[in-house]
Amino acid sequence: MKKALFLILSALLVLSACGTKEAGEEQSAPEGNQAAETEKNSEKDKNTEEQSVRTPTEEDKKYTELLLARDYDTVIKETVAFDSDSQKDFYNLASALKKHDEMQSKSYVDESTNEKNYTDMISDYKVIIRYIDKAEYIPEEMKTEIEEMKKEAEEKAAQNQEELDKQTQAK
Template identity: 40%
Template sequence: MKKVISLILILLLALTACGTQEKEETATPQEKKTEEGTNAAKEEKTNKRELTAEDEQFSKLIVEKNYDEVVKQTVSLKTESQKDFYYIASAFIKNNENQTKTYDPADLTAMKTDYQVIVNYINRVKFVPDEIKAEVEGLKTAAEEKVAEADKQLTK
């Protein structure tokens, strides 16, 4: 019976792998310019978002390093503000976990993965209030340096 189930799982895996190939489309230079302009306008709009009372509340909690409370209040991810602060707080929580962790110097893959998670969280953020911008950018830079350092050690 176990062999039959294993065979069915392998067949399903093979069928889904074959069926998910997508055709890549090449964009003309005009389409690329339009897309870049749209992305730049969208990015500019999100970076210039009005600071709400909710943003101020979450910023204050971040400054106070009360990351767990931010996650608790934003876990529903209902608004853009909640999403942004959820990712910011999660990045800081992950950084605190990484600081207390000991990594095997012979295998830095775990360290690279842990710090890449921080970078990924921060890359998802669309708006960072000015009062915590330097702190968030510092965390991102430090995490990127750790990823690069681990990558360098792994490629030796």
């Protein structure tokens, strides 16, 4: 009996020590996340600096002209291989612009219930934001348009999320 009691107390002591260690690790995790977040932010700053420093290549000029002409499909087809950083950037920009144009004509109303499908709208806005965030280079001729489109997408995603949350709470 004494041995069983001793074993149970020992097991509790070991388990409580492990639990305390895990709690301590969880508390230190946010500091690690802050360091990672700071590093991520400094990386974004570098990317922003690189965007303004990068001299456009002939390839950049070609794809910029195609984007300005709204020929997104051609840009996507020619850049999908990601053979260069330029191709990656223009693929992402063309995809964001194409998705934005598609959203203008897309109906987000469910025909069976006659209610807006906020989930699809939020998802589409987030796709635009992700594509823009992936582009490390934005041509000067399009910088304002792309920044406005991203800002609009962020605002509308937040607004639609609020509406979705209201609907969810009401049900």
